[in-house]
Amino acid sequence: MRPLFHPALEDIRPEAILYALSDPERVAIYAQLAGASGGGTCSALAQLGDRVIPKSSLSNHFKVLRESGLILSERQGIEMHNQTRCAELDERFPGLIKAILLAYAQIPGQPKVG
């Protein structure tokens, strides 16, 4: 099985972060991960509010989040365990993720910042 690619902190680019979070579905997934203390698995995240994300889209969303540097994914048996890289990202790009999540939280129907 191929190892999962994660960029090193110093290689993370703002354009990749912004692109990854320019999709409301990915933001919803990310926000839920950020809110859950222990991360989450794909199956746990299939339903977000009244929005249902097809499984086929879900794995691509996780890939974009991972390769942009937003999340850390680990295979655990047949499941994938995901968590945010929020703390290290906040050192590299201070205030960026929080400002983005807060902006989405202004929009009705978007996930709220926990």
Add this chain to the structure above:
Amino acid sequence: MRPLFHPALEDIRPEAILYALSDPERVAIYAQLAGASGGGTCSALAQLGDRVIPKSSLSNHFKVLRESGLILSERQGIEMHNQTRCAELDERFPGLIKAILLAYAQIPGQPKVG
């Protein structure tokens, strides 16, 4: 001549802002406009560095910036006058634009904080 479309402040979406600023060329254009318009929360960045953007790309970049709600464009004779909507955007999405520009400023070769 068709009127230029600008979204009302309340219709501006975070995903459109993030998408528009997920392109380093557009960020460079935006940063230069922000620097040219004087003070305010968006004036952190003013220099384009050595980057030269082809004219053919420029008009599309301005269109994306305008339709996302980032800039205000006015035809003045045969010229287009552009300015940022930074102040009103900062009320709607506090800290968002500044955090994005600061993130880009961390990257070598990107516009520097002035």
